[in-house]
Every structure is written in C-alpha cells, then in structure tokens.
Amino acid sequence: MAMTIVRYVAALLVAILAHAAGVWAAAEFALAVDLFLVLTVLYGLRGSSLGGLAGGLGAGLVEDVLTAGPFGLHGFANTIVGYGVARLTQRLVVERPSGVLLVAAAASLVQQAILASLVLLLLPQRELPEPMWLGIRAVGCGVVATVVYVATQRWRRGAETRKLARGKPLRLD
Amino acid sequence: MSERRTAWLLFVVLVAQLIVLSLQAPSPGAGGNFLENLLLRLVAPVTHSVAAVSAGARGAQDALRSRDDLARENATLRRDVERLELEVLRLSRLEQEMERLGAALDYSRATEGRLRVADVVYADHSSWLRTLILYTGENDAERNQPVISDAGLVGRVVEVVPGYAKVQLVTDRAAAVGAMVRRTRRQGVVRSGRDGLELDFLPRQADVQPGDQVVTSGIDGIYPRGLPLGRVVTVDEGDELFLDVTLAPAVDFGSLDQVYLLPPRAVPVEDEEG
Numbered sequence: 001m002a003m004t005i006v007r008y009v010a011a012l013l014v015a016i017l018a019h020a021a022g023v024w025a026a027a028e029f030a031l032a033v034d035l036f037l038v039l040t041v042l043y044g045l046r047g048s049s050l051g052g053l054a055g056g057l058g059a060g061l062v063e064d065v066l067t068a069g070p071f072g073l074h075g076f077a078n079t080i081v082g083y084g085v086a087r088l089t090q091r092l093v094v095e096r097p098s099g100v101l102l103v104a105a106a107a108s109l110v111q112q113a114i115l116a117s118l119v120l121l122l123l124p125q126r127e128l129p130e131p132m133w134l135g136i137r138a139v140g141c142g143v144v145a146t147v148v149y150v151a152t153q154r155w156r157r158g159a160e161t162r163k164l165a166r167g168k169p170l171r172l173d
Numbered sequence: 174m175s176e177r178r179t180a181w182l183l184f185v186v187l188v189a190q191l192i193v194l195s196l197q198a199p200s201p202g203a204g205g206n207f208l209e210n211l212l213l214r215l216v217a218p219v220t221h222s223v224a225a226v227s228a229g230a231r232g233a234q235d236a237l238r239s240r241d242d243l244a245r246e247n248a249t250l251r252r253d254v255e256r257l258e259l260e261v262l263r264l265s266r267l268e269q270e271m272e273r274l275g276a277a278l279d280y281s282r283a284t285e286g287r288l289r290v291a292d293v294v295y296a297d298h299s300s301w302l303r304t305l306i307l308y309t310g311e312n313d314a315e316r317n318q319p320v321i322s323d324a325g326l327v328g329r330v331v332e333v334v335p336g337y338a339k340v341q342l343v344t345d346r347a348a349a350v351g352a353m354v355r356r357t358r359r360q361g362v363v364r365s366g367r368d369g370l371e372l373d374f375l376p377r378q379a380d381v382q383p384g385d386q387v388v389t390s391g392i393d394g395i396y397p398r399g400l401p402l403g404r405v406v407t408v409d410e411g412d413e414l415f416l417d418v419t420l421a422p423a424v425d426f427g428s429l430d431q432v433y434l435l436p437p438r439a440v441p442v443e444d445e446e447g
Contacts, residue, residue, distance in 0.1 A: 016219045017222075021223050021227070024296075027427050049183075061208065061209075065209060066220070066297060067297065068345045068347065070347075071197065072193045080187070119346070122194060123347050
C-alpha cells in the first residue's frame with residue numbers, strides 16, 4: 001500500500017514536471033494534452049475502482065491548482081473518469097494499445113463533457129472550448145496514454161524476466 | 174474494500190466536491206480553499222524548478238550566439254537607449270506637469286505606490302481556465318493585488334502561499350474588469366471572449382470605434398483607473414440594448430516572464446464577503 005502511494009506521488013510529480021515543461025515549450029500544450037487525465041486513465045486501467053477513484057481525485061485536484069476557476073472542477077471530473085475506467089476494465093480486457101488509445105480518448109471526451117456541464121452551472125461566462133481542440137485533446141491523451149502504457153508494460157515484463165533469470169538454480173551438467 | 178463500499182465512497186467524494194464547488198460559485202477563482210493552498214505550496218516549487226531550467230537553457234543559448242550578432246544587437250540597443258533617454262526627459266517633464274495638476278485637483282494617481290517585480294514560474298494562457306503562478310520571493314503578495322506588465326493589466330492575485338502567488342488572468346472565463354473607452358470615458362465591463370476580450374454593457378448609442386483604447390475604470394475596487402486593457406477590434410450591433418465590442422488584449426500573455434505587483438486597493442467589506 002505504502003509503495004503504491006509512493007509510486008503514485010512519483011508519477012504525479014513526473015506529470016507536473018512534464019506539464020510545466022510542455023506549457024513552457026508550447027502555449028497550446030495544455031489544450032492539446034491533459035497529462036493528469038492520462039495518469040487518471042492509467043490508474044483506472046489497473047482495474048481497482050478505489051485506485052481509479054483516488055488516482056483521479058489526486059490528479060484532478062493538482063490540475064485544479066494549475067488552472068484558474070473554481071477549485072475542485074477537475075477533481076470532480078477526474079474522480080468520475082478514474083472510477084469509470086476502473087469499472088470498465090473490470091468488465092472488459094483492455095490490454096492492446098488500440099484499446100488503451102480508445103479508452104483514453106473516450107475518457108478525455110467524458111472529462112470535457114463533465115467540465116463543460118460544471119462550467120455552465122458555475123461560471124458567469126458560458127463559453128465552451130472549440131470542438132477542434134476537443135478532438136485534438138482526445139487524440140493527444142489517447143496517444144500519450146498508449147505510449148506510456150506500452151512502455152511501462154515492456155519495462156514491467158523486462159523486470160520480471162530479469163527477476164526470473166536471477167532466481168533460476170545453477171545447472172552444472 | 175468491496176465494490177459497494179467504493180461506490181458509496183465515490184458518492185461521498187463527489188457530493189463533498191460539489192459542495193466545495195458550489196460554495197465558490199459566487200466568486201469563482203477567488204481562492205482561499207485550504208486544500209488548494211496546501212497543494213499550491215507543493216506544486217509551485219516544482220513548476221519553479223522547470224522555469225529555472227528553462228531560463229538556464231535560454232541563457233546558455235544566448236551565450237552561444239555569435240559575436241557579430243552581439244555587436245549588431247549592441248549597436249541597436251545603444252540607439253534605443255539614446256532614443257529612450259530623450260523619451261524619459263520628455264516624460265519626466267510631463268510627469269512634473271501631471272503631478273502639479275494632480276495635486277491641484279487632489280487626484281490620486283492610478284499606479285501610486287511602489288511596484289514590486291515578480292517572476293512568472295508557470296503560465297497557462299491558452300487553455301480553458303487561464304492562470305499564472307508567480308515567484309514573489311520573501312515578501313508575499315496579497316490577495317486581490319493587481320498584476321500588470323509594461324503593456325497593461327495582466328490580472329489579480331487570487332491565492333497566496335509563502336513565496337508564490339496564483340494569478341487570475343483578465344482573459345480567464347471567470348474574470349471581469351470595470352473598464353472604459355479612453356477617448357469617450359464610456360464605461361463597461363471587460364470579460365473574456367472567444368477571440369480575446371469583450372467589452373460588455375456598452376449601450377447601442379455609445380460612441381466607440383475600432384482602434385479605441387480601453388483602460389480600467391477603477392469602479393470594481395480592485396484595479397486602479399487607467400491601466401491599458403486592450404484596443405477595440407470590432408464593433409457590431411448586438412442585441413436590443415448593447416453593442417458587441419471585441420478587444421485585442423494589450424498584453425501578450427505568451428511572452429510574460431516578469432510582471433509587477435501593484436499595491437492592493439482597499440476593497441469594500443461587502444465586496445470581499447460577496
């Protein structure tokens with residue numbers, strides 16, 4: 001449990017660093033990719049609904065710190081997305097890269113829909129993001145989530161293989 | 174934990190967040206939430222480190238520029254300095270004149286008080302909810318402190334933690350600034366629009382033209398009067414009562430790396446509570 005929290009905090013830290021660097025490099029980065037949503041989806045894909053809920057809540061609240069507007073906007077949306085992805089993973093096997101891409105892209109659209117609904121209710125300026133950016137963001141989140149998912153799966157398999165190789169008894173034929 | 178309990182936990186978490194969100198609804202972006210304050214304390218130093226690395230990389234890039242480039246730039250800068258010195262002389266004469274007239278009219282100047290410089294350590298000016306995080310150093314900022322750049326009004330401080338401050342940009346969806354057309358003194362409210370800023374509540378008979386400069390009016394109790402907000406780009410006949418006026422912001426939010434904090438104005442008590 002403690003190790004899981006440490007890993008999550010480390011992943012969140014990487015997401016903050018990458019997000020801040022991305023925004024410095026290109027102003028439209030925050031519009032094109034939501035790294036905190038990617039983190040939420042990846043934690044949801046583990047299949048634990050509690051993990052998805054907590055992962056989404058944490059990532060969303062950190063995202064709220066880095067945006068203006070009411071605090072808790074992204075926290076609310078990402079909590080639902082994280083829980084939803086986890087519940088979906090319990091019913092469907094999502095292991096192929098194409099599956100991860102689809103889930104992350106759909107999660108991005110769901111998150112934007114929730115955010116838009118909350119903004120319509122809470123903010124005086126009832127303006128919504130442009131549809132073009134919604135599409136770009138969904139694709140961006142899908143691609144980044146797939147790349148990170150594939151990379152972590154490969155790394156995990158490699159680590160397991162190395163562990164097995166170390167544990168094999170010596171054969172002296 | 175069983176799925177049933179997790180579903181209940183989800184329900185409780187969502188309801189709690191909805192309550193927190195609805196409590197902020199009267200003044201979105203006003204800040205003041207304990208959890209937000211705590212998270213800002215943790216996140217701001219991380220973004221600061223990215224900004225520092227970025228500045229270092231830019232410095233190294235500058236250091237690698239050729240000598241010819243530097244000589245050319247030096248000559249241009251010398252010319253600029255001469256021109257600016259002449260401008261300073263002219264402006265100081267104007268300032269003396271203004272001070273004399275202002276004293277005669279007992280007029281309080283818009284940017285009275287000391288300006289404080291703050292470094293921008295995180296800037297998100299393109300996404301849906303726009304913000305800046307500033308490094309304010311040892312002297313903390315104050316909530317509602319106006320933030321300006323050399324081009325005009327940037328926004329106001331909405332959250333303060335030791336060493337850092339979060340700024341709501343004037344282009345943010347939740348921001349509204351009391352404004353006026355400088356040429357005619359006609360007052361309205363500037364808000365974020367699809368293509369920059371919009372000047373709302375300008376009656377259809379108001380005299381406003383493309384190119385007119387729009388500045389703060391000072392009626393909101395937060396921003397002093399006379400800070401540039403933008404220039405009128407288009408004027409269309411809106412609904413039955415008001416014109417549709419779009420503005421190009423005075424500030425290029427993409428190029429902000431340093432801003433200035435103005436001394437906060439005394440905000441009426443009912444405004445702070447409301």
